[in-house]
Each structure stands twice: as structure tokens, then as C-alpha cells.
Amino acid sequence: MQYIILYVIVACVALAIAALARMFTVSVGFDGFTAFIVFIVVLAVQVVVYLSIHVLLQNTMLPWIGEWLSQIPYFRKKIESRQIPLIKEEVLPDALEQTSLEDIRNEQRQNRTKEQKDKLNIALSYTRKSFALYISDEHLDILCRNLQMYINKLNVKELKPIKAKELTAIDLRHFGWNIWNFFKPRGQEGIVCFLKIVFPDVFRETEVKSIKRHLKDDELKGIIKIEEELL
Secondary structure, three states, X not given: OHHHHHHHHHHHHHHHHHHHHHHHHHHOOOOHHHHHHHHHHHHHHHHHHHHHHHHHHHHHHHHHHHHXXXXXXXXXXXXXXXXOOOOOOOOOHHHHHHHHHHHHHHHHHHHHHHHHHHHHHHHHHHHHHHHOOOOOHHHHHHHHHHHHHHHXXXXXXXXXXXXXXXXXXXXXXXXXXXXXXXXXXXXHHHHHHHHHHXXXXXXXXXXXXXXXXXXXXXXXXXXXXXXXXOO
């Protein structure tokens, strides 16, 4: 805004001087056209002079004046108070890359943990629905704990046996295959050992190889059917 006011004042002064030059030209006997040419020339000369002075002051005089004023304590404090240093914190590219990689690793760990937890909840929900009518509440809790040990690959010796009524070997083999299929890639030996230990009354006389070979037999028979996906 202050520059606009300055330019208006300069323009008014220039126009006034050019108008006076035109009036003087007319007063000494020149015609109107000549007076107009004098008006334009005087105005142009003033513009050139103003621009020259402006450039001279800005490029030569002002730096010299500023340097001279900076030697005076009062003005030096004023100048220093207006100069706000911009401090840039340099971050090494390696540090940025390391931070980014660590963030990615943490995010991937969190995603994997959440995925495993979600799958565990799905498997436990499926187990409760499948066995709720055929085992006691106490044994259902034991079965769910056994399943968590199997999923977390804990020691199979910690598994506890339970009894299931009305469920046949076909039902239990189907249950085992459904759980194995949901958490694969894993070898089927683990789920077969799980079935033999947890349901000893049903599989006591059955060999591990036989259970493994017949896990998916008779898919549509029994109370518990083969399910390609657990929902």
C-alpha cells in the first residue's frame, strides 16, 4: 500500500511539472501541438530520471547507508531484531530411510498380529458352534484352550483330553481338516496328533497314518461337514 501512495505522489509531481512546462511553452508563443510534445518529452524525461535515481539508490546508496547505520549501536540492535535466523535441521538420508523402514516393519508386525488374532477368533467361534451341543461347558473351554495351543504351536503334551457325545470319528476328522485347512501351510501331522490326544476315546485304536489319510473322506457325511472356508 505504501508503494502505491509513493507512486501516486511521484506521478502527480511529474504531471504537474510537465503541465507547467507546457504552459510555459504556450506562453512564449508556440502552438498547441508543440506544447503537447514538450509535455510528453518532459514527462518521459522525469520517468527516466526517477527510475535512474531509484536504481541508483537501491543498488548503491541503500546498501552503503545500511552498512553505515549498522555501525551505530542503536540501529545495529534494530537491524538484528528484525533478522530472524532460519535454522534448518539437517536430516541425513540414511536416518530418514532407517526411520521409514522401521515404521514399515512396525506396521507390518501390527498387521500380522491383528490378522493372527482375527483368525484365532474365527477358529474359536467355529469350534464353539460345532461342539456346543455335544460336549459340556467345561470340556468346551478345554477344547478351545487346546486349539489355541495347537494354533500357537505349543507343546502337544500340554493338550488335555475331552469327551464328545454323538460325534463320530468322521465328524472329528472333518473338524480337524477344517482347522488345518484354515491355518495352512502346515503339515497335517500336527492336527492328527491333536485329534488323537484330545479325543482319545475315538482314536485310541486308530493309527496316525490312517487318520491323516481319511481326514477329508465322506465330505457330506456326519454332523460336522468339510468346509473350505471358516466364516
